[in-house]
Amino acid sequence: MDQYINRAFEWVAPDLQPWVLVFLILSALTAFILSAWPKLNLLLKAEKENRIDQPIKRIFTTLSIAFAQKRLIQEPKSGWMHALIFWGFLILLIRAGEFFIVGLFPQIDSHLSGTAPLILPYLWVKDGAVFMVTLAVLYALYRRLVIKPDHLTLSVEGLVILCLILIIMVSDVLFDSAFLVLHPDIEVSGPLAALFVPLVSLLGKELTGHLHSLSYWAHVSAILFFITLLPRSKHFHILTSIPNVFFSKLDPGNDLRRIDFEDDENETFGVTEIESFTWKQLLDLHTCTQCGRCDQVCPALATGKPLSPQQLTVDLRDHLNGPHDSNIPLLGGVIQDETLWACTTCGACESACPVMIEYVDKVIDLRRGLVMTENRYPKEFESAFKSLETQSNPWGFPKHTRSDWAAKELDVPIWDKSNPTEYLYFVGCNGSFDTRGKQISAAVVKALKQAGVSFSILGNDEGCTGDPARRAGNEYLFDMLASKNAKTFQQKGVQKVITHCPHCLNSLKNEYPEFGAHLEVIHHSELLETLIAEGKLSVGEKTGDNVVVHDSCYLGRHNGIYDAPRNVLSAGVEKIHEVEQSREKGTCCGAGGARFLLEENTGTRMSHHRLDELMVTNPDTIAVSCPYCVLMLEDAVKAKGLQDKVQVKDIGEMI
Secondary structure, rough: OOHHHHHHHHHHHHOOOHHHHHHHHHHHHHHHHHHHHHHHHHHHEEEEOOOOHHHHHHHHHHHHHHHHHOOOHHHHOHHHHHHHHHHHHHHHHHHHHHHHHHOOOOOOHHHHHHHHHHHHHHHHHHHHHHHHHHHHHHHHHHHHHHHHHOOOOOOOHEEEEEEEHHHHHHHHHHHHHHHHHHHHOOOOOOHHHHHHHHHHHHHOOHHHHHHHHHHHHHHHHHHHHHHHHHOHHHHHHHHHHHHHHHOOOOOOOOOOOOOOOOOOOOOOOOOOOOOHHHHHHHHHHHHOOOHHHHHHHOOHHHHHOOOOOOHHHHHHHHHHHOOOOOOOOEEEOOOOOOHHHHHOOOOOOHOOOOOOOHHHHHHHHHHHHHHHHHOOOOOOOHHHHHHHHHHHOOOOHHHHHHHOOOOOOOOOOOOOOOOOOOOOEOHHHHHHHHHHHHHHHHHHHHHHHHHOOEEOOOOOOOOOHHHHHHHOOOOOHHHHHHHHHHHHHHOOOOEEEEEOOOOHHHHOOOOOHHHHOOOOEHHHHHHHHHHHHHOOOOOOOEEOOEEEEEEOOEEEEEEEEEEEEEEEHHHEOEEEEEHHHHHHHOOOOOOOOOOOOOOOOOOHHHHHHHHHHHHOOOOOEEOOOOOOHHHHHHHHHHHHHOOOEEEEHHHHHOO
C-alpha cells in the first residue's frame, strides 16, 4: 500500500508543473471573487434581520433539508437525481482535495503511509460516488434533452454544468485506470478503475502516460472552470443553498415584519427598490435553482393567473444582479402589479421549495410598497380598507351589530373581566357577519356548550384581526387594528383564545406577540379533538357518507395543523377520503391573501379548480376547517350545479 502511494506521487510529480496549477487556481479564485463580491456586498448592505435564533433547531433543519435532501427526494425521479449528485459531490470533495495536493506538493507522500489501511475502502467509496453521480448526470441530460418537462428551464448553462460534472467523473476513473496500466504491480484499486484497465491497456504505455496526464489536467481544469461559473449563474445556489436553509424561518406563519411608523427616517414603506429587501430575502434570490417545483404547486399559475413564483424570483434576481442605474422601476416594471395581486399567500411554493426560499413575505413587502408608498391597488380594496378602518370588518357592516349573530336562543355569554371564563371564543368577521359564517359560529357554540367548556365572546368589543389589511399590503391599517385588539386583550385579561378561522388563528398566535398580546390560541379543531378524546363531546353513530377533507392553507401549511380536523371527523365518519393534493400538498381555495375581496377576472376560478380536485373521490360531503374555504367551495358547487350531489361543511357542523 505504501508502494501505491509513493509510486503514484513519484510518477505524477515529474509531469506536473506546480506553478501552472498555482496560476490556474489564482485565476479561478480571482474570477470567482470578482463575480461574488458584488453579491456579498449587497447582502452586507441590506436591511438587517435576526436569523441566528434557535441554533440547535436550525442545525437539525439543515441536516434534514439540506444534507438529507428531505424535500427533494419526495419526487422519485428528479429528486433522487439531484440528491445523488449532491451526496456524491460531498464524498468527492476529498478526492478533489487529493488532486490539488498532488499537484501543489509533489513530495507530500512521506507522511501518508500511515493512512494506507484506509486506501482500499476509500477507493471503493470514491468509485461508488463516481458511479452514482455519473448515472444521475446522464439521467439529467436525458431529462433535459429528451423528456423536456414543461416546468424545467432548458438552458445552455445547465448543459455546460452537467458536461463539466461528467468530465470530472470520467477523468477521475481514467486517471486511476491509466496509473494501474503503467504500474501493473499495483494490486489494490477501486472497482471502476480496474474495470477500465483492459480498455486503457490497448493504448500502449506512451499513450497511457499521456492519458494519465490529460485526465489530471482535465479534472482540475473542469473543477476550476466550474468555480468561475458559480457566481455568474443560477448554480450559485450550490454555495448559498445550505446557508439559506440554515437561516430559513423556523416558526409558523409568514414571518412578516412590523413596520415602525414612528421612525422619522422612513421615507417609504414596503419595498419599492430591490435594495430594500432584507439580506435573507436577497439570499433567497441567489438560491433559486429554477427547478420549477414552486410553479407546479401554485394555484394561481395553475388557473391562468399572471403569477409564476419561479419567474418572480428570477426577475427579482436578474434585477438585483443587473445595473442599478436602470430606469426600469421595480413595481410596475420589473414586477407587474397583476402578478402581485394574483398571489393567495397560500405558501404552497414555500412548502415545495427544496432550498427553503420564502416567497410570501416578498409578495407582501412589494404589496406594501404599492399600497402605502405608491398608493396603487385594486379598486375593490378602497371600500374594504375604509370599512376596516371605520367598522372593523371588510364589508361595511355596522360594528355595533357584530354580536347580533349570538341571538338570545344561543345564550352566548359576553366576556366579563371581573368573572372571566377559561376561554375567549374569537369569532372573526366572517363568523359574525356572513350568513353562512354565522351557521358555523352557532355550531361551534353548541359543541362547546355540550362539552361544558367555559367560554365567552367579546361581543361588539371584538374587532377584525387585520389579516386582510396586512395581506393586501396596508400594514398601517393592520397596525391600527392589531394594536386596538391587543390593548383590549390586555385590559380584559384574556389569556386563552379559541377561533374557528385559521386566518384569525394565524394573526393572533403568530403576529400579535409583536403588539404585546401573548395568547394561547387554539383552533376549534384542536379543542374538539381533545373534548372527543376525553369523552366530553358525543358525536353519535358514525355515518357512512363519503367524506373528503380539504385542508386550509393557513391552518395546515402556515400552522402545521393537519391531524386535528381528521381526528374530529374520524369520530363520526366511518371512512375519510384523501385526494392527492392534500395536507402539505393541498391546493388553495383562492380566498387567502385578501383575494376573497377581489374578483377573479383572469383564467379559471381557483375555487373551481380546487373543487374539481376534490370531486375525484365522488364525495357526499367536503369537510372544511375554515369559513372562507366553506364560502369559496360552496360558491364553486353552486356555479357548477352540484348542490344536489355534494355539500360543504365545517367540521364543527359535522359533529
